Amino acid sequence: MRAAPFAVEDLFDRLPDVVFFAKDREGRYVRANQTLVARCGKRHKREVLGRTAEEVFPRGLGAAYTAQDREVLRTGAPIEDKLELHLYPGGREGWCLTFKVPLRGPGGATTGLVGISRDVHRPDERHPEYARLARAIEAMHARFSEPVRLAALAAQVGLSMDRFERVVKQVFHLTPRQLLVKTRVDAASTLLRETETTIAGIAQACGYADHSAFTRQFKATVGLTPRAFRDRGLDDGRSVLL
Numbered sequence: 111m112r113a114a115p116f117a118v119e120d121l122f123d124r125l126p127d128v129v130f131f132a133k134d135r136e137g138r139y140v141r142a143n144q145t146l147v148a149r150c151g152k153r154h155k156r157e158v159l160g161r162t163a164e165e166v167f168p169r170g171l172g173a174a175y176t177a178q179d180r181e182v183l184r185t186g187a188p189i190e191d192k193l194e195l196h197l198y199p200g201g202r203e204g205w206c207l208t209f210k211v212p213l214r215g216p217g218g219a220t221t222g223l224v225g226i227s228r229d230v231h232r233p234d235e236r237h238p239e240y241a242r243l244a245r246a247i248e249a250m251h252a253r254f255s256e257p258v259r260l261a262a263l264a265a266q267v268g269l270s271m272d273r274f275e276r277v278v279k280q281v282f283h284l285t286p287r288q289l290l291v292k293t294r295v296d297a298a299s300t301l302l303r304e305t306e307t308t309i310a311g312i313a314q315a316c317g318y319a320d321h322s323a324f325t326r327q328f329k330a331t332v333g334l335t336p337r338a339f340r341d342r343g344l345d346d347g348r349s350v351l352l
Contacts, residue, residue, distance in 0.1 A: 119143060127229040129206070132213070134222045137162045137179040141224075151199035170342065171197055174333030178210070182223050186212045189225070193288045195295060195332045196227065197342070203299070205230040205292060207284075230292075233282045242267045243281050246274070247289065254293045255317045260286045295331050298324070302340045309336045 122130035122143035129149065132141035142158050150166045152158055158166050163175035182189060188211040196204050210225035234240065246263040263286070264274035278286050294316045301312045313324030328336050 122226075127231070129227040131226075132222060132224040133179060135183060135220070137176055137183065139166075140222065149196070149198050168197065168199060168342075170338050171333050174329070179223060182210050182212055183220055186220050188212065193230075193284065193291060193331060194227070195299070197332070197334075230283055234280070237277075237281045239277045240281055242269075243278060247282070250290060251293055254290065254297065255315055258290055258317065260290070291327065291331060294318070295328060298328060298336065299332075299339065302336055312336065
């Protein structure tokens with residue numbers, strides 16, 4: 111039995127926690143689900159289709175997403191399981207795992223890309239290893255400003271590193287390394303929004319050896335530099351607290 115045209119897109123329209131898109135060789139949307147449309151602050155797909163991410167996402171953010179698209183289109187290398195903090199109109203934020211793969215024509219040339227961004231959900235508290243892992247994650251949260259050895263956290267709860275990585279992924283839907291990055295970026299985002307602490311001071315407070323390493327990690331995860339993230343908050347009318 112042959113599926114109806116665009117049935118996949120219709121299915122993705124019914125998934126509020128997954129963004130779906132397909133883009134042409136120039137990075138312009140040719141397919142998008144309703145979740146993506148809403149998270150761009152739009153109402154109708156016609157406001158997104160035919161445009162690049164730079165044209166539909168808020169200032170600064172779209173440029174990073176478009177640059178990511180161009181890299182996939184240029185190299186043909188997919189993006190898999192990339193942890194990102196997405197920023198939406200109105201100041202809302204959400205953690206996602208992004209996947210992008212190139213589309214190829216009959217001759218093998220890259221003709222576009224297709225991808226999804228899937229929301230990171232709450233941990234599976236019903237998992238039999240949840241209580242044990244929660245102790246390790248609590249220790250991570252308590253020490254994220256220090257050098258964190260993931261193998262030591264695994265040993266603390268009586269697991270090998272391989273077993274620790276597998277079960278953390280099952281329970282928290284992220285790898286241990288991604289959880290550490292998420293913890294540090296969440297803390298840094300709060301400090302950038304709510305304090306006037308210098309960016310160098312925030313880097314140190316969040317466990318980064320130097321300002322440059324922090325800036326690279328933050329931009330790779332959020333799509334903005336720490337300075338641009340702080341300025342965005344001010345542009346949105348959210349004051350920096352003393």
